[in-house]
Amino acid sequence: MTSTIIATEPAVDITKQSRARLAHRAGKFWRAGGPAVIFVAMFLVVAILTPAFLGGGGFTIVASSAAPILLVALGQALVLNIGSIDLSNASITLLGAILLALTLGPLGAVSPLVVLLMVTLFGAVNGVIVAFAQVPSFALTLGTFGIFQAAALVVSGATTVYVSQNAGLITPLYTSAVAGIPLTFVLGVVAAALAWFMLRFTRVGQGMTAIGKNESGAIFSAVRTRKLKIVAYSLSGFMAGLAGITIIAQAGSASSTGLGSDLLLPGIAAAIFGGTSISGGVTNPLNVIFGALTVALVPIATAVIGIAAQAQNLVYGIIIILIVALTLTRSRNAIIK
Amino acid sequence: MDITLKAEHDPMTTDTTAIRLHEETNSRRLRFRGKGEPLALIGALIVLISIFSILNPRFATLVNLQNILSQASLPLIIGVGATFVILIGSIDLSVEGVMGAAGVVFVLLSANSRGGHDLGIWAWVAAIAIGIALGAANGLILTRIKLPSFIVTFGMWFIGLGIATILYGTDALPSLTNDALTTWVSHIAFLFPNVVWLAAALLIVATLVLRFTIFGRATLAIGNNEEIARSNGMPVNKYKVVIFIIAGGMSALAGILAAMQLGAVSNNVGSGYLFITIPAVVIGGTALSGGKGGMLQTALGVLLLTVLNNGLVLAGVSPDYQSALSGAILVAAIVAAAWSQRGRLRIAK
Amino acid sequence: MTNHTVETATPTIRLVDVHKSFGSLTAVKAISLEIHRGEVVGLIGENGAGKSTLIKILTGIYQPDGGTIEVNGSEVKFRTPRDSVGAGIGVVHQEQSLFTNLTVAENIAMSNSSGSGTATRFGFLRWSNLYKSAEETLAIIGSKLNPKTRVGDLSFVDRQMVEIARAIRVRTSEGASPLVILDEPTSLLERGETQILEREIRKLKSFGSVIFVSHRLGEIMRICDRVIVMRNGEKVADRATSEVTEDELFKLMVGRESHSVVREHGALDRAETPALEVRSLSRKGHFSDLSLSVHPGRVTAILGTSGSGREEFCRAIFGAEKFDSGSLHINGVAAKNWRIHKAVKHGVAYVPSERKVEGMVGGFSAAENLTLVHPGTAAFGPFLRPWAQNKIAQGWFDTLDVRPNNVNQELDRFSGGNQQKVVLAKWLSNPNLRVLVLDHPLRGLDPGAAQTVNEQIKAACKNGTAVLLLADTLEEALEMGDDIVVMRDGVISGVYDVAIDDPSTLDLLEKMV
Numbered sequence A: 001m002t003s004t005i006i007a008t009e010p011a012v013d014i015t016k017q018s019r020a021r022l023a024h025r026a027g028k029f030w031r032a033g034g035p036a037v038i039f040v041a042m043f044l045v046v047a048i049l050t051p052a053f054l055g056g057g058g059f060t061i062v063a064s065s066a067a068p069i070l071l072v073a074l075g076q077a078l079v080l081n082i083g084s085i086d087l088s089n090a091s092i093t094l095l096g097a098i099l100l101a102l103t104l105g106p107l108g109a110v111s112p113l114v115v116l117l118m119v120t121l122f123g124a125v126n127g128v129i130v131a132f133a134q135v136p137s138f139a140l141t142l143g144t145f146g147i148f149q150a151a152a153l154v155v156s157g158a159t160t161v162y163v164s165q166n167a168g169l170i171t172p173l174y175t176s177a178v179a180g181i182p183l184t185f186v187l188g189v190v191a192a193a194l195a196w197f198m199l200r201f202t203r204v205g206q207g208m209t210a211i212g213k214n215e216s217g218a219i220f221s222a223v224r225t226r227k228l229k230i231v232a233y234s235l236s237g238f239m240a241g242l243a244g245i246t247i248i249a250q251a252g253s254a255s256s257t258g259l260g261s262d263l264l265l266p267g268i269a270a271a272i273f274g275g276t277s278i279s280g281g282v283t284n285p286l287n288v289i290f291g292a293l294t295v296a297l298v299p300i301a302t303a304v305i306g307i308a309a310q311a312q313n314l315v316y317g318i319i320i321i322l323i324v325a326l327t328l329t330r331s332r333n334a335i336i337k
Numbered sequence B: 001m002d003i004t005l006k007a008e009h010d011p012m013t014t015d016t017t018a019i020r021l022h023e024e025t026n027s028r029r030l031r032f033r034g035k036g037e038p039l040a041l042i043g044a045l046i047v048l049i050s051i052f053s054i055l056n057p058r059f060a061t062l063v064n065l066q067n068i069l070s071q072a073s074l075p076l077i078i079g080v081g082a083t084f085v086i087l088i089g090s091i092d093l094s095v096e097g098v099m100g101a102a103g104v105v106f107v108l109l110s111a112n113s114r115g116g117h118d119l120g121i122w123a124w125v126a127a128i129a130i131g132i133a134l135g136a137a138n139g140l141i142l143t144r145i146k147l148p149s150f151i152v153t154f155g156m157w158f159i160g161l162g163i164a165t166i167l168y169g170t171d172a173l174p175s176l177t178n179d180a181l182t183t184w185v186s187h188i189a190f191l192f193p194n195v196v197w198l199a200a201a202l203l204i205v206a207t208l209v210l211r212f213t214i215f216g217r218a219t220l221a222i223g224n225n226e227e228i229a230r231s232n233g234m235p236v237n238k239y240k241v242v243i244f245i246i247a248g249g250m251s252a253l254a255g256i257l258a259a260m261q262l263g264a265v266s267n268n269v270g271s272g273y274l275f276i277t278i279p280a281v282v283i284g285g286t287a288l289s290g291g292k293g294g295m296l297q298t299a300l301g302v303l304l305l306t307v308l309n310n311g312l313v314l315a316g317v318s319p320d321y322q323s324a325l326s327g328a329i330l331v332a333a334i335v336a337a338a339w340s341q342r343g344r345l346r347i348a349k
Numbered sequence C: 001m002t003n004h005t006v007e008t009a010t011p012t013i014r015l016v017d018v019h020k021s022f023g024s025l026t027a028v029k030a031i032s033l034e035i036h037r038g039e040v041v042g043l044i045g046e047n048g049a050g051k052s053t054l055i056k057i058l059t060g061i062y063q064p065d066g067g068t069i070e071v072n073g074s075e076v077k078f079r080t081p082r083d084s085v086g087a088g089i090g091v092v093h094q095e096q097s098l099f100t101n102l103t104v105a106e107n108i109a110m111s112n113s114s115g116s117g118t119a120t121r122f123g124f125l126r127w128s129n130l131y132k133s134a135e136e137t138l139a140i141i142g143s144k145l146n147p148k149t150r151v152g153d154l155s156f157v158d159r160q161m162v163e164i165a166r167a168i169r170v171r172t173s174e175g176a177s178p179l180v181i182l183d184e185p186t187s188l189l190e191r192g193e194t195q196i197l198e199r200e201i202r203k204l205k206s207f208g209s210v211i212f213v214s215h216r217l218g219e220i221m222r223i224c225d226r227v228i229v230m231r232n233g234e235k236v237a238d239r240a241t242s243e244v245t246e247d248e249l250f251k252l253m254v255g256r257e258s259h260s261v262v263r264e265h266g267a268l269d270r271a272e273t274p275a276l277e278v279r280s281l282s283r284k285g286h287f288s289d290l291s292l293s294v295h296p297g298r299v300t301a302i303l304g305t306s307g308s309g310r311e312e313f314c315r316a317i318f319g320a321e322k323f324d325s326g327s328l329h330i331n332g333v334a335a336k337n338w339r340i341h342k343a344v345k346h347g348v349a350y351v352p353s354e355r356k357v358e359g360m361v362g363g364f365s366a367a368e369n370l371t372l373v374h375p376g377t378a379a380f381g382p383f384l385r386p387w388a389q390n391k392i393a394q395g396w397f398d399t400l401d402v403r404p405n406n407v408n409q410e411l412d413r414f415s416g417g418n419q420q421k422v423v424l425a426k427w428l429s430n431p432n433l434r435v436l437v438l439d440h441p442l443r444g445l446d447p448g449a450a451q452t453v454n455e456q457i458k459a460a461c462k463n464g465t466a467v468l469l470l471a472d473t474l475e476e477a478l479e480m481g482d483d484i485v486v487m488r489d490g491v492i493s494g495v496y497d498v499a500i501d502d503p504s505t506l507d508l509l510e511k512m513v
Helices: A010-049 A058-081 A089-107 A110-133 A137-155 A183-201 A203-213 A215-220 A225-251 A264-273 A285-305 A309-327 B011-030 B036-055 B062-087 B095-109 B121-145 B149-168 B179-184 B194-212 B214-224 B226-231 B236-262 B274-284 B295-314 B319-339 C004-008 C051-058 C081-086 C104-110 C127-140 C156-174 C191-204 C217-223 C246-254 C310-317 C340-345 C355-359 C366-370 C386-400 C416-428 C447-462 C474-480 C505-512
Strands: C013-022 C025-035 C040-045 C066-071 C074-076 C089-092 C179-183 C209-213 C226-231 C234-240 C276-283 C287-294 C299-303 C325-330 C348-351 C435-439 C466-470 C483-488 C491-497
Touching (some): A010 A058, A010 A285, A058 A089, A058 A183, A058 A203, A058 A225, A058 A264, A058 A285, A089 A110, A089 A137, A089 A225, A089 A264, A110 A137, A110 B319, A137 B274, A183 A203, A183 A225, A203 A215, A215 A225, A264 B149, A285 A309, A309 B121, A309 B149, B062 B214, B095 B121, B194 B214, B194 B236, B214 B226, B214 B236, B214 C104, B226 B236, B274 B295, C013 C051, C025 C051, C025 C234, C040 C051, C040 C191, C040 C217, C040 C246, C089 C156, C104 C156, C179 C191, C191 C209, C217 C246, C246 C447, C276 C310, C287 C299, C287 C325, C287 C483, C287 C491, C299 C310, C299 C474, C310 C348, C340 C348, C348 C416, C355 C416, C366 C386, C386 C416, C435 C447, C447 C466, C447 C474, C466 C474, C474 C505
Parallel strands (some): C040 C226, C179 C209, C299 C466, C299 C483
Antiparallel strands (some): C013 C025, C066 C074, C226 C234, C276 C287, C276 C325
C-alpha cells in the first residue's frame, strides 16, 4: 500500500527558492544597514528641502546633540542585549553631571575619574540587585530611577550648579572637532566601536548575548550570568557617566531640570532605532550610532523644514513607530508582547 | 516495551503514591500562595498609617481620608486599564499622552475661557473617543504590524501629546467656566467625593470582568502562555485590541477628571501619572511578565503609594525626597516579593 | 484491521495532495490520507520527516501551500487553530500546553473555543457548572483530580491527564465523530501512565478516531490499527499493523536496517579513583542519604518514577541545584560551594531533558553553541576566534552527520535529533570530560538520531568518562548501564551490577514502585 510519490513541479520550486533566498539576503542587508540608510535618507531629505541646513554646519549640530543620547543609548543597548532594561541610566547621567560640576573645581582632573567610578558603582548596584534578588529589571530600575532623581535634586540643592573652575579640562570636548565632528560625538563613536568589539569578539560579550537569547540555556552552559548582568549594568552606568561629562562639556553647568534631564526616552529610542531588540539577544552598537543620530535629527529637522513647533511631538511619535516598523526583525510565529 | 504488560502491579495505585507525595508538598505551599503578598501589603499599609498618625494628628482624620482617596482615584482608574495590559504581559506607556489629548479635547469642547462651543455631554464622548481611538491604534499596531507594545505605546505617548499640543495651540490657558464641572469631582456624596465613588465602581466592574467573564479568564490565559492561547483557538488579537481600548478609555477618563480637578487644562495634564501608576501596579503584585495579579492588588498598590506620599507631606518631609522614598519602597517591595523565590535557575527579566 | 465497511464510509478526515514548504525547504510533499471513524492510526517518522508540520496543518497553525482537506466529506480550510477546533479536531501536544495560572476546569473548557455551553450565562462564567462539567469529563478518563486546583500545582502526570480530558472534550461539545491527535503523548510519561493512556485510546475509538504519533514502535504496534510512515516529507507507507513488523517499520522510517548494538560490560577495577563519588548526599524534600560511585568508563543508569528525586539528584551533581548535606567528589576532589561553573571546570557535563529551554541557546548558530562552554582553540584568552569556531563545529558536524550541514544556521532551526547531537558535542568537546550526566538523552529523538547519540556515549566511555544516565525506558537502562541504581521516594532502593547480578525488568520494577 506504499503510496506513489507525486513529484512537485520543479519550476515552481526554484522560483520560490530563489525568492526566499533573495528575501533572506535582503533582510540580512537591511538588518546590517537599515539604521544607517534611514538616517542618511532623512538627512538628505532635510538637506534637499533646506540647503542652508548643510551650509550652516547641520551635521555638526546633529552630532553634538546626538553625543549624550548615543552614550546613554549604548549603555541601554548593552542592558537590553541581556534581556533587561535600565530605566535609571539617564538619571545617573544627570547625577553624574551634577557631581562633576560640583567637584571639578576642587578636584580638578581627578574629578571625572572619581565621578566615572561612582556612576559605574551606581550601575553595579542595579546589576547586583537584578542578579541576586532576581527582580524584574523594569520595576527595579524604575525604583532606582526615582532614587537617583531625588539624589540629583538634593545634591544640586534644586538649583543649577555651575563649574567653578577647571572648566577648561572638559569644555574642549565640545568645542574642538575632528573634521567638523565634535569630540563628544567622537567619544561616543569610540565607545560604540569598543562595545561592538566586546559583543562580537570576546567571551564576555558572547555570554551577554547568550543571556539575552536564552538565559536558562546560558546558565546550563556555565555562563556566569550573574557576573555578566552586573557587568552590563556597570557599563550602562559608566556610559551614562560619559554622557554626563559631555553635558558638562556642552553646558558648563548642570541641574536636575536642565540639559540632559530628559535623556531616558531618547536613549531607549536610539537603541531601538539602532536595531536593538527589546526582548534581548540582538544589538549592534555600531547601528546605535545611527539610531542616536536619527533621534537627534528629528526635532532639528522638523524645526528646519518649518513644521510648527507644536507638531513636533506628533511627528516624533509617528517616526518612532514607523522606524521601528521598518527596522524590527520579526519572525513569523514570534509572540509579540 | 512490553514490560508494562508483564508487570503485575496495578499502575494506578503505584504511581499515585509519587503524585500524592508531590501534591502534599504542593498543598503546603498552596495554603499561603496568593495570600502572602496582599497580606504583606495590607500589613505595610497598616504600619504606615500608624506611623503617620503618630507623627501628625491631622493624618488620621476624615478630611485627610477623603483627601487620600481622591488623590488615589485617578491612578486607580488608570491602574485598572494598566492592570489589564500588564496581565497580558504587555505595557502601556501612552497614558500621559492620551490623558493630555483627552483633557484638552474635553475642555475645548466644554464651556471654557477661550469660548468656542459647549457640546455638553458630547465633550465627554469626544474625549473618551479619542482615548479609545489611540488605544485601538496601540492594539492594532501591536497585533497587525507586530511591534512590541513597549515601542508602540512609547510612540503613541508622543502622538497623544502632539495632538494635545496642536489642539492647545498658542492661546492662553483654557479653563472651565462651568462650575458644575469643576466642583463635580470633589463634591462629597455619602462621605466620599464623587471621583472616589467613580473609581470604586470601575474597580468593582473590572474585578468582576476579570473573574467572571470569558474575556477576563482569557486575559489571564494569554498572559500565562500566549502561544497556547492561540493554538487553543482563542481570538487573542481581538482580546488584545479590546484591552488596549479599555486602557485608552481609562486614560482618557483620567485626563478628563484631571482637567476637571484643575479647572483648566494644558497638554501636560497627565504629566507624572505614568510613573505613579506602573509602580503601583507592580507593588500590588501584578507581574510584568503577565498572567499573575489582579485589580484588587492594584488598588492596594495605589493606596500604599498614595498614603506614603500624603503622610510624608503631612510629616513635613521635603518634597525633594519624595521620589527617592517611593523609589525605595518600589525596590523594597519587589525585592521582598522575589526573595523567597530566588533560585539558581530562576529567570527574571 | 481496517475492515471493509469502514473503507466505504465517508472518512472523518481526508487529505488530498497536501503540501507545504518553508523557503527552500519542502516539509510536506503531496500527502494524501484518509482516517475513518473508529480508527487508531499511527503516524511515525524520524524527526524532520514532516510529522509535526502535517499536524500543524491539521490543527490550523500552518496553512498548506496546496491540496485539499475534507472533514466528514466536505472541504474545509483551517485558517486558524480555531477553525480546526471547530471541525472537531483535538490535540494532546508533545510539550504540554496548559495555562498554569488557571484552574483544571478552565483548562479543560478552553478547548471549547468559545467556552460556552452551560458554563456561561449572558457571557458570564458560572463557576459551579464549569467545575461540574470538568469533573464529568475527568471521570470519563478515570481521574479524580479536583477541578478547582490550579494546573501549576499539579504534577506532570496529572497535567497530562488534564490534556487528555481537554482533547476528548472536543467530542462532548461538537457531537459528530471527532479526531484526537496524540502528538507523542507517551514520550514524557512514566511507565504506569502509558498504560492508562493506552486504555484511553481504546475508549476514544468508540466515538471517534485517533492519530497517534510516537517514536516507540512497540506502542504503535500494540495500539494502532494502521500505521502511516513518513520520510523526508513523503508518505512512504500506509499499512495495517497486522501486516507489518517492527523491523520493517524501522527500515521504512530510517531507510536502513536496524542494528542494535549490545554493549559489553567491562569488569570493574575498584582500586581506581572513581570519577564521581557521592556520600550521603541529601536535600530536604527531594532526596536523602544517597551514596554511589561511578568509575571512569562505566555507565550508571538511575531508574525511578517521577517523584523519586533522581532528576534533582542529577542536577545537584551538576551544581544546578543545591544539596543540604553529604559530600561530592569528582576525581577525588571534594566539591565545595558547588555551582555549575565549578562543576564544568572539574569536568562535569550535563545534558538536560528540556533541550530547547536548558540545553541550548537556540538563537545562536550551531557553531556558537558547540563552542560556548569549552571553546578550545575558538577562544584566545577572553577573545573569540570565529574562524576557529567554525572549523571545530564542522569537524563535529561531519562526525555526527548533523543535517543540514551548515554550522552557521541557528540551532533552533535544526530538528530535535540534530539539536541533541550538537548539545552532546558541546560537552564531548571537553578534552578533560570526567563525568557526563545525561537526563533523558533520547527523549523525543527518532531512532536514527538515538543511535548516533548512544554511539557517542559509548565512545566517551571508552575514553574514560563516567556516565550517569537517567533513561527513558528500562531497556535503555539495561542496554547502556554497567550499574543500575533504582531510586524510590528520594532514597536508593536497589543497586545492581548488570554483569554480575543480571537483573530482570521485573526486579527493577519492584524496586521502583
